[in-house]
Amino acid sequence: DSGVTQTPKHLITATGQRVTLRCSPRSGDLSVYWYQQSLDQGLQFLIQYYNGEERAKGNILERFSAQQFPDLHSELNLSSLELGDSALYFCASTRQEHTGELFFGEGSRLTVL
Amino acid sequence: GQQVMQIPQYQHVQEGEDFTTYCNSSTTLSNIQWYKQRPGGHPVFLIQLVKSGEVKKQKRLTFQFGEAKKNSSLHITATQTTDVGTYFCAGRPGSSNTGKLIFGQGTTLQVKP
Numbered sequence: 001d002s003g004v005t006q007t008p009k010h011l012i013t014a015t016g017q018r019v020t021l022r023c024s025p026r027s028g029d030l031s032v033y034w035y036q037q038s039l040d041q042g043l044q045f046l047i048q049y050y051n052g053e054e055r056a057k058g059n060i061l062e063r064f065s066a067q068q069f070p071d072l073h074s075e076l077n078l079s080s081l082e083l084g085d086s087a088l089y090f091c092a093s094t095r096q097e098h099t100g101e102l103f104f105g106e107g108s109r110l111t112v113l
Numbered sequence: 114g115q116q117v118m119q120i121p122q123y124q125h126v127q128e129g130e131d132f133t134t135y136c137n138s139s140t141t142l143s144n145i146q147w148y149k150q151r152p153g154g155h156p157v158f159l160i161q162l163v164k165s166g167e168v169k170k171q172k173r174l175t176f177q178f179g180e181a182k183k184n185s186s187l188h189i190t191a192t193q194t195t196d197v198g199t200y201f202c203a204g205r206p207g208s209s210n211t212g213k214l215i216f217g218q219g220t221t222l223q224v225k226p
Binding site for chain 1: 119143144146148155156157158163201203205212213214215216217218219
């Protein structure tokens with residue numbers, strides 16, 4: 001158990017819909033990362049937050065948005081969903097901003113039909 | 114954009130054979146990390162390398178960071194069936210610290226008993 005909690009574990013929805021994925025980082029971790037992993041693909045970096053502020057951005061689509069709340073949990077919002085958005089979405093947390101190991105959650109598997 | 118390339122994509126070995134995966138970045142990395150993802154699981158941190166030319170060992174695993182801090186390798190001696198999984202390198206681009214952590218595409222290792 002990494003200490004990072006992601007909900008929901010599985011989500012099935014239709015094209016055009018909007019979903020919210022939630023992540024609770026490990027106790028004491030200030031930095032949260034979001035990654036997308038499609039079938040047989042690597043981990044695509046989406047976005048990083050540190051203590052409530054956006055710190056680094058990857059190839060995140062405009063239809064996607066995220067935020068980190070004062071209690072340090074984070075949410076990834078995916079809207080106008082397309083079939084190609086079907087993937088495993090991982091959240092990871094770490095104590096420091098620029099270094100240190102990432103602790104990954106179990107992931108949220110999104111299926112868009 | 115910044116890219117981290119990893120080869121090979123797949124590797125099948127007989128138990129007891131050695132295995133190596135290589136990671137190359139288009140830009141200098143401030144540090145590099147290695148993760149292992151078992152089938153159906155989430156990435157788990159293995160190690161972080163920070164210094165140019167650094168070599169670290171963990172039992173049968175040897176990790177190297179290139180002199181130019183643009184490439185890295187993971188070598189497993191005498192593979193075992195428990196080594197099965199996908200190995201990812203992940204680098205932080207730039208000479209200065211950054212929160213962005215870019216993953217390679219991963220090398221999936223299959224070990225035949």
